[in-house]
Amino acid sequence: xxxxxxxxxxxxxxxxxxxxxxxxxxxxxxxxxxxxxxxxxxxxxxxxxxxxxxxxxxxxxxxxxxxxxxxxxxxxxxxxxxxx
Numbered sequence: 001x002x003x004x005x006x007x008x009x010x011x012x013x014x015x016x017x018x019x020x021x022x023x024x025x026x027x028x029x030x031x032x033x034x035x036x037x038x039x040x041x042x043x044x045x046x047x048x049x050x051x052x053x054x055x056x057x058x059x060x061x062x063x064x065x066x067x068x069x070x071x072x073x074x075x076x077x078x079x080x081x082x083x084x
Contacts, residue, residue, distance in 0.1 A: 002074045003029055009082040019048035020055035021077075027070040028062050037064065 006029035013021035024045075026032050039047070041057030051057055063070040 005080055006074055012080060017050060019050045023060050024070050026075055027067055028074040
């Protein structure tokens with residue numbers, strides 16, 4: 001997955017209010033959301049309450065330690081661009 005595709009996933013997720021996808025895409029492209037580094041799982045869930053709908057704060061914090069795993073997750077989503 002390219003940097004541009006990850007950025008597209010991150011932007012689309014942010015617009016849709018999907019915090020988990022936005023955070024995972026940012027981690028995968030090496031640009032985690034501002035302030036995310038150093039947060040605890042509880043901090044993540046407090047800052048982005050919708051994270052608990054699809055992913056836990058613990059999962060997000062673990063992905064910060066393993067950006068390759070975040071990239072694997074993002075790659076499983078496929079292309080962010082509509083198929084014509």
